[in-house]
Amino acid sequence: MNTPIMSFKHVSYLWDESKASELEGNEVALLLYRSNILGADLRITNYGGGNTSCKTIELDPLTKEPVEVMWIKGSGGDIGTLTRSGLAGLYVDKLRSLEGIYRGIEFEDEMVELFNHCIYDLASKAPSIDTPLHGFLPFKHIDHLHPDAAIAIAASKDGEQITQDIWKGAIAWVPWQRPGFDLGLKLREALDKNPGIRGIMLGGHGLFTWADTAYECYINSLEVIEAASSYLAANYGKKKPVFGGEKVASLPSEKRKSQAAQIAPVLRGLASSEKRMVGTFNDSETVLQFINSHDLGKLAPMGTSCPDHFLRTKISPLVLDLAADADLTDTQDLKEKIGSAYQSYREMYADYYEKHKHPNSPAMRDPNPVIILWPGVGLFSFAKDKQTSRVASEFYINAINVMRGAEAVSEYVSLPLQEAFDIEYWLLEEAKLQRMPKEKPLSRKIALITGSAGGIGKGIAEKFVQEGACVVLTDIDQNRLNEAVKEFEKKYGKDVVLGARLDVTDANSLSEAIQATCLKFGGLDIVVNNAGISISRAFEAHTEEDWARLNDILVMGQYHVSKAGVKILREQALGGDVVNVVSKNALVAGPKNVAYGTAKAAQLHMSRLMAAELAEDKIRVNVVNPDAVIENSNIWEGGWAENRAKAYGIEVKDLPQYYANRTLLKESVKVSDIADAAFAFVSGLLSKSTGNMLNVDGGLAAAFPR
Structure with a gap:
């Protein structure tokens, strides 16, 4: 039975023998298992960072002879979520034979295309630039990781000596060099010169460790990282205060969040000068210790060291x-x-x-900062989507950890600017960017939908997420909201959804929902006013309470939510959309419906007035008028269905068919039909449309605008 020979304080030991035993004999499955548990600990490696591999003996499909195959994380993958489809499988002998045609370091990039000629598994993911780094080492299982503790040593002025002091020659040192074929040869050379070593430290970059079984490789990686972490921990604050000590005091937590939420839309608008961006805010203790320190002014302009950090956080923060x-x-x-x-x-x-471009460098990319630091408050990051901005934030926190460690034991050394540029504008990285799939219509957009834990609101939210948006689900019913958020997170991931309880008649509830939106995503692009109730009574049976409730929720609710949303849209100065879900009853005079119909008419005309006033800010206001959407709707509760059936002289069970039969198309209106209509207004196809309404009622002549 595998048991660790030491306890771990600075990394998580996650190996589950019962799970691993089920994979015994399947080295590729064990590689995936090892990769996933390594990637689950951000102290070991961050999202998309590092690489793992194993070598197996397989039958050549043509010769039927046994051949050695290397299985390695493919280009653009993440070890924490790695699956079989994310691996590249290559003939080891063919990969190593490329040395015979290698023309030198100035021709590095041409080798990547040649990796494709070494493919064993035709279902392979594209091999990454790290492939030769694993291929020229003889071990069956190899980890290339980016632990903060190891990079802190690798990015230290005295990193080579510190490596010697900690591991007494058991870890070799290879100076900084951009990943590629030549670095693979350098690793082999380091091993040849230092037989029996357990790993290699790459200057400014990361760590290589290995073994001949998945478990031994895992333990080797953890032990080396633990040793590095323990060394740093013993030195924090020993020579001088961490980051030179505190210069600025943090605001209290709630005040930090309030300040961050207020400034986030302004930052987002500026960060989106070329393309719209989505934000992340972080005010963890690690962040505050750095941004509040005396050394912030010295260290922040230096930028990051590890290439994976740099590619996601840019040259330096603002x-x-x-x-x-x-x-x-x-x-x-x-x-x-x-x-x-x-x-x-x-x-x-x-x-x-x-100053650093080459004749064949790609055109300059977006010059806006990715990371923004506000001393006393926190860190903001902005990128093309929520996941990318969150990951950028995580990588910068990794960089903070690296700088803290390096400064504790030596001096932090960042990449030379030319090296940084050559990585950022590497033609291989550019090619990877060009291969990215086309963005969806609502990518980079953030939508808040009221009453979206069920019915029409939920359908609109789901449509928007499927089309690329981040959504804020809101509802007055907390339990219903929790269930909807749980469902969305399971289907679409936690990055793209936020749940915020919202009573549209309560100012505090609305303020909290807006603040939560700005903290989670950085701002707002689309407001959908969908929350509502329905009351059906004869004219003389209506009470003042009925009128007040309908007016407060439908009319004033639309006004207050729109007002709060428009404030954010104006601060961003990026334009935006307000979509008001009204009703055919705003146009049609039906029986026993005077209070509801009047409130709906007010919503409709308010929308026109908003469109006229907000156009100068490029904020479009449009209306969707549904009718008789029974599917998953709360509108039919509380006696509404019974009253409508009575008004039409039919039974409740016959309502759906009744509504379908009265339409010109003889069709029932579904939640998805309303969602499609809302999407049409915000998709970009109707970007010149404002003050308009779209009836989605199956065709009711009485509701034709005239």
């Missing part, structure tokens, strides 16, 4: 010169001040590009 408790109510002054800081960053980035 540090806001703004008091943590600054008054943010004057948004125009705030935009000008922060806008000036953004412009300075863009100019710095353009200068960096011009």
Whole structure:
């Protein structure tokens, strides 16, 4: 039975012998298992970082002779979520034979295409640039990881000596070099010069460890990382205060979140000057210790060291010169001040590009910062989607850990600017970007939908997520909301959904929902007013309470939510959409419906007035008018169905067919039909449409606008 020979304090020991025993004899399955548990600990490696491999003996499909095959994480994969389809399988002898035609380090990039000629498994993922680093080492199982503790040593001025001091020659040192074929040869050379070593430290980059079984490789990796972590822990604060000590005091937690939520839309608008971005906010203790320190001014401009960190966080962060408790109510002054800081960053980035570009470099990319640091408050990151911005934030926290460790035992050393540029604008990275799938219509968009834990609202939210949006599900019913959020997270992942309880008649509830939206995603692009109730009574049977409830929820609810949303849209200055789900009853005078119909008519005309006033901000306001959407709707509860059936002289069970029969198309209207209509207004296809309404009622002549 496999049991660890030491206890681990700085990494998680996750090996489950019962699970592993089920995989015994299947080295590829054990590789996947090892990879997943390594990737589950962010102290070991971050999303998309590192690489793992194993070598097996397989039958050649043509010769039927046994051949050695290397299975390795393919390009763009993540070891924490790696599956069989994410592996590349290559003939080891063919891969190593490429050395015979290798023309030298200046021709590195041409080798990547040649990896395809070494493919054993035709279902392989594209081999990554790390392939030769594993291929030239003889071990059956290999881990290439980016643990913060190891990179802290690798990115130290005295990293080579520290490596010797900790491992007494059991870990070799290879100076910084960009990954590629030549680095693979350097690793083999290091092993030849240091037989019996258990790993190699790559200067400024990461760690290689190995063994001949999956478990022994796993343990070797953990033990090496544990040793590095323990060494750093013993030195924190020993020579000097961490990061030089505190310079700025953090605001209390709730005040930090309030300040962050207020400034996030302004930051998002500026970060989206070229393409719309989605944000992430982080105010963890690790972040605050760094951004509040005396050394922030020295370390932040240096940028990160590990290539995986750098590619996701850019050359350096933007540090806001703004008091943590600054008054943010004057948004125009705030935009000008922060806008000036953004412009300075863009100019710095353009200068960096011009000074380091090559004749064949790709065109300059978006010059806006990815990471924004606000001392006393927290870290913001902005990227093309929520997952990418969250991962950028995580990688910068990794970089903070690296800088803290390196400064504790030596001095932090970042990549030279030319090396950084050559990685960022590497033609192979550019080719990877060009292969990315086309973005969906609502990618980069954030939508808040009221009353979206069920019925029409939930259908709209689901449609929007499927088309690429991040969605904020809101509802007055907390239990119903929890179930909807749980369902969305399971189907679409936690990154793209936020649940916020919202009573549209309660100002505090609305303020909290807006704050949660800005903290989770950085802002807002689409507001869908869908929350509502229905009351059906004879004219003289209506009470003042009926009128008040309908007006508060339908009319004033639409007004208050729209007002809060428009404030965010204006601060971003990116335009946006408001879609109001009204009703055919705004147009049709039906029986026993005077209060509801009047409120719906008010919603409709308010939408027109909003469209006229908000157009100068490029905010479009449009209306969807459903009719008789019974599917999963709460509208039919509380006696509404009974009253409508009575008004039409039919039984409740006959309502669906009655509604279908009265339409010109003789069709029932589904939730998905309303969702499609809402999507039509925000998809970009109707970007020149505002103040319009779209009836989705199967065709009711009485509701034709005239």
